[in-house]
Amino acid sequence: MPDSVSARAVSEAAHGDEHSSPQTDDETENHDDRCTYETRPGIAPPPKPAGLPLSQYDGRLSLSNDNLVRKDTAREFDRIRRLEIEVTQLKNLLTKQVRGDGSLALDEPSPASRRPDPELVPETKLPEFMQYGHDADNEMRFFRGKEFRTRYFGPHNASMAFSQLTGLSPFMKETAEEWLKPLHVAARTKDRDQRKIEREARFQAADHELEALLPSRMETDILVSVYLDQFEQLHRIVHVPSFKRQYSKFWLPNEVRPAAFTALVLSMMAVSSCMNSNSTAPPKFTGMVSSAHQTAEKWVWACEEWHRKQSHKHRRLIHYQIVLVLYLAKRVNNIKKKRFWTNSGILTREGISLGLHRDPDCMIGATRNISIFNQEMRRRLWATIQEFDFQASFDHGLPTIVSSLHMDVKPPRNINDEGFDEDSTELPPSKPITEYTVTSFQHLCRQSLPLRLELSRLLSGPPEDLDYEQVIRYTNEITQEIDALPSWDTSASMEEEMSPKPLLAYTLLHVQLRQYIMPLHQPFLRMRKVNSKYQFSEVMFYNAARDMVLLHDKLTEFGVRTLNFLREDALTLALNLTSVTMLQPRGSTNMIMVNSQHTLKLLDKCLQMKEDRILRCGNNEPWGYSIMCAAYGLLETHLGIKDSQSAKSSSAERFINLHYRLLAGQEPPVLGPQQQQQIAAAQQAHAQHQQQQLQQQQQQQQQQNNGGADLQLRPEGPSLLDRAKSITPFLQGGGGGGGGGGGGVPIQVQQQPTLNPEFNMEMLGMNLNELWAVDAWETY
Incomplete structure (x- = not known):
């Protein structure tokens, strides 16, 4: 002015x-x-x-x-x-x-004082949801609603046209008062209140179809505890004390169970169904998939179908919690893997439309319409959505939505859940990053967010935009971010129920930063033969993969499988370690070849992680494990530990032995009348065969007693019905497979084991070529 x-x-x-x-x-x-x-x-x-x-x-x-x-x-x-x-x-x-005495106040006016007084200028005052935020630098936006029933639009939305028509609001109000109010039906307001009551009653009502899927109280307690104890250390979706209060009420006799809470409990159990290690019974399988995985998938689809029927307009916090837990369940159980990136994008867009990416403090009216509790929960949910989008983007090699988004939401505070609840009027101050809380992971993720956003844009952009000077600079920045992470006391046992578990958050914070080093240096690995300066890329690539395997192995020592189920690092790291070692010439004395025996041990750790997951979930994606077995054998051949034929036989032996373990855990099938007749005929033939065998033995005994020749009869094998429980894919006495599932690293050339011709995989519903996934990779 x-x-x-x-x-x-x-x-x-x-x-x-x-x-x-x-x-x-x-x-x-x-x-x-x-x-x-x-x-x-x-x-x-x-x-x-x-x-x-x-x-x-x-x-x-x-x-x-x-x-x-x-x-x-x-x-x-x-x-x-x-x-x-x-x-x-x-x-x-x-x-x-102006003060009370008529003098002017010289102090800097507060942001609230800069807003127009509605009593003085009612004709020029815009609706509150269209006003400028005091920290938005004259940014126009549309934000209205309460709690989690909010809507956010940018400056080009049609609703923003109101800001150009100063007198429109009073004109419409006067028109309604003078001309439309006499025609207004008085019962409409009562109908609206009645609809609200009916909507609340539907929300509190039970869903008997979902309740029918609930297991026993003991099994539910175990699975819910696994979810809260491990996954809520990373991705904060629920407020644990509030959830536990509702969960205790959930099991009271004669208590109505709200359908939304039932869906949330089922979603949590779907996440941890395959991870329950308290059961002493071996897992059961139907074909290639475990019974626990089938149950988890059934829970996921039931909850997703229920959620699809809910109103989008009247959703609450619990509805968004269900969506996020369901996405987590799909990742853990590898359900519809090809849709992870698109589904994470849907979650991100949903969060943006709610305005989760904008901090309530920067939105006029948001602090009044959104409680302190929900403000913090909005920050936590956005941090969870953001990490889902980042990881899906990295796994698929596709751009993330977050990298092109303007957001000013604050990070979740580094506080425990006990520090606030639904009735809190203010949040406790955030604790220093050196003090571990259940929200430390989300709080510290914001620290490296600008760098990860830049790396995401760079790696998903044109390849010519990446030069070697940038690679070195970004590598140094990643290293600085890793060094800035706090060193919590991770020596405490992960099995102690009451102790904090910083090892899980510590591992993921390091892994999600180190993972960017490998794609940064991968384009320059093969240029090492042209220019010796690219040896730096080989070393950094190898060290990043090695460190990530060791970080995962540390969790495995404590029996924590969270990251093994949440991420696909076992496959990626095994391939990366193999590829960088295969680039080294035989007889080389560089660091990678000197550590080749250690590299084989790292590959074996990756295979063991993959095997553990398959034996719990099933091998519904066979090509991943077959590639890892083949990579192990290929590296053995390159290092001269085995010849080509021995390495192939060892890889096949390890692969088939794993699926034999799946075969041994098959659930007894539900048989039809025709199958029952076939089994009865087989049993009758088996009885006749045993009778003939007994007669032959009696004849042999008589001949021996009569001094006849000592006839050596071929020992009979197991019956057809018992054969699946005893026959192994390789005959005993053949060469012991160096890659046959053990933890040791073979160092000598071994003979090829002899295949057992009576072994087959028909009970798994697939032949060996399909399990080995030969056809799937012919075009690559």
Whole structure:
């Protein structure tokens, strides 16, 4: 305002001097041309070269005078309207600064005092959900609603057109009062209240189909405890004390179980179904999939179908919690893996439409319409969505939505859940990062967020944009972020129920940063033969993969399988370690070849992690394990530990032995009448066979007693019915497979074991070529 006033004063003074002095016709003409343009505040007009008409510099001057007048009139109208609004705001500001004694307050006005007083200027006040945020730098946005029933739109939304029509709101209000109110049906308000009551009753009602899927109380307690104890250390979705209070009430006799809470409990159990290690019974399988995985998948689809039927308009916190836990369950159980990236994008867009990416403190009215508890839960849910999107983007090699999004939401506070609840009026202060809490992972993820956003844009962008100087710089920045992470006391046993478990958060914080080192250096691995400076890439690539395997192995020592189920690092790291070692020439004395025996041990750890997951979930994705077995054998051949045939046989032996263990755990199938007849016929034939065998043995005994020749009969094998429990894929006495599932690393060339011709995989529903996934990789 002061700049615009001073500019107009100078302009008027200059015009007054020109009118007071005599002018020639040329000067008058030039003066008329000069007056057709308005000097905008803060912008000086460019000097006009002498002797040249202005029309040569601006095509707009070639228009007719009528067009100029119309344009100037419209411009003046817009300028006057803006000035009127500014004057009104200045009056409000001065009014708020005046003290009771009439003096002016010289203190800096608070952000709230800069807002127009609704009592003074009702005709120019915009709706609160369209006003500027005091930290938004004049950003227009549409945000309205309460708690988790909010909606957010950007400045180009059609609703923002209201901001250009200053008198529209009072005009519509007056029209409604004068002309529409007499026609208003009085019962409409009561109907709205009644609908609200009915909606609340439906929310509190039970869903008997979901309740029928609940297992026993003991099994439910175990699975829910596994979820809360491990996954809530990383991705904060529920407020644990609030959940436990509702969970205790959930099991009370004669208590109605709300359908939403039943769906949340089922979703949690779907996450931890395959991870329960308290059961002493071996897992059961149906074909290639474990019974626990089938149960988890059934829970996921049931909860997803229930959630699909719920109203989008009236959703609450628990509805978004269910969606996030269901996504987590799909990742853990490897359900619809190809849709992980698209599903995470849907979650991100849903969060943006709610305004989760904007902090409530920056949105006018949000702090009043959203409770302190829900403000913090919104921050936690957005942090969870953000990490889901990041990991799916990295796994698929596709861009993340978050990298192109403006967001100002604050990180979740580093506090425990016991520090606040639904009735809190303020949050406790955030604890220092050196003190571990259940929210430390999310709080510290924000620390490296700018770097990870930049890396995500770079790795998913054009490959020519990546030069080696950038790679070195980003590697140093990643190392600095890793060094800045706190060193919590991770020596405490993960099995201690009451102790904090920082090892899980510590591992994932390191892993999600180190994972970016490998794709950064991967394009330069094969350039090592051309230029020796790229040896740095080989070392960094190898060290990153090695460190990630060791971090996972540390968790495995404590029996924690969370990251093994949440991520696909076992496959990725095994392939990366194999590829970088295969690039080294035989007989080389560089660091990678010197550590080749250690590399084989690392690959074996990756195979053991993959086997543990398969034996709990099943091998519904056979190609991953077959590739890891083949990579192990290929590396043995490259290092000269085995010849090609021995390495192939060892890889096949390890692969088949795992699936034999799946075969041994098969659930007894439900048989139809025809199958029962076949089994009865087989049993009768088996009885006849045993009777014949007994007669032969009696005859042999008689011949021996009579002094006859000692006939050596071939020992009979197990019966057809018992054969599946005893026959192994390789005959005993053959060469012991170096890669046959053991933890040791073979160091000698071994003989090829002999295949057992009676072994088959028909009970798994697939043949060996399908399990080995040969056809799936012919085109690669």
